[in-house]
Amino acid sequence: GIQVEQSPPDLILQEGANSTLRCNFSDSVNNLQWFHQNPWGQLINLFYIPSGTKQNGRLSATTVATERYSLLYISSSQTTDSGVYFCAVERSGNNDMRFGAGTRLTVKP
Amino acid sequence: DAGVTQSPTHLIKTRGQQVTLRCSPKSGHDTVSWYQQALGQGPQFIFQYYEEEERQRGNFPDRFSGHQFPNYSSELNVNALLLGDSALYLCASSLPGLAGGRSYEQYFGPGTRLTVT
Numbered sequence: 001g002i003q004v005e006q007s008p009p010d011l012i013l014q015e016g017a018n019s020t021l022r023c024n025f026s027d028s029v030n031n032l033q034w035f036h037q038n039p040w041g042q043l044i045n046l047f048y049i050p051s052g053t054k055q056n057g058r059l060s061a062t063t064v065a066t067e068r069y070s071l072l073y074i075s076s077s078q079t080t081d082s083g084v085y086f087c088a089v090e091r092s093g094n095n096d097m098r099f100g101a102g103t104r105l106t107v108k109p
Numbered sequence: 110d111a112g113v114t115q116s117p118t119h120l121i122k123t124r125g126q127q128v129t130l131r132c133s134p135k136s137g138h139d140t141v142s143w144y145q146q147a148l149g150q151g152p153q154f155i156f157q158y159y160e161e162e163e164r165q166r167g168n169f170p171d172r173f174s175g176h177q178f179p180n181y182s183s184e185l186n187v188n189a190l191l192l193g194d195s196a197l198y199l200c201a202s203s204l205p206g207l208a209g210g211r212s213y214e215q216y217f218g219p220g221t222r223l224t225v226t
Contacts, residue, residue, distance in 0.1 A: 031212035041146075041197050041220045048214040086151055090212045095165040097142065097201075097215060099151030 002027045002091045006100035013077050013107050021072040021103045023087030031090035031097065032063050034072050036083050043086070046072070077107045111136050113202050113218035121224045122190050130185045130221045134202030140164075141183040142215065143175060144199040152199055158183050159205050187223075195225045 003026040013019055025032075034046040047054050047061040049070065054061055058077075063070040074081055084102040091098070114133045122128050134141050140159045144152035154167040158177035172188045181202075187194055197220045204213040 031214075033214060035217075041222070043152075043199065043217040045214065045216060088151075095142075095157050095212070096154040096167055098154070101151050
């Protein structure tokens with residue numbers, strides 16, 4: 001099956017810093033989503049981005065489907081950005097979404 | 110616009126028992142997928158239901174079964190519970206998408222935390 005690798009596994013930042021999270025995947029995909037999981041376990045949709053670039057406030061994402069990677073940018077980080085960020089993909093022709101192992105972000109005040 | 114809802118929020122069961130978890134999809138969605146998330150790991154796909162049938166299944170044993178009702182809500186049943194079944198169970202809904210074609214954004218419910226003792 002498709003492999004999804006996220007890096008870094010852990011990231012510690014000071015409030016106000018910028019960060020880049022990476023997601024590599026091993027096959028063609030027709031769905032790629034970024035999620036933020038809060039401490040209660042809720043997966044919050046950040047971006048649906050099988051290709052291209054999107055921005056939402058301090059967050060933006062870019063997927064280069066031909067090179068099989070996606071990047072999530074967080075600018076001017078806040079303590080409320082802390083949590084685990086997941087990348088998830090659906091391989092073309094499949095209906096099962098595969099998740100990476102996540103990046104645990106800690107933003108210190 | 111009602112989001113994805115799940116019940117119960119927490120559940121404690123004993124080894125060997127059976128459990129049923131419930132999910133109502135987001136308004137306008139007719140496809141429901143179930144995921145298991147063990148502590149410290151990413152969610153793993155269990156199966157997906159569309160038009161009241163299991164459309165795709167992940168690498169889970171037959172002890173895991175499901176059902177989708179005409180109103181698109183869904184149940185996940187787990188028989189003969191093992192300690193290793195302790196996890197957060199997540200339900201997601203979406204539009205159906207097309208095999209080999211476009212897939213649609215999935216939206217997740219708050220989850221059911223199952224503890225097996």
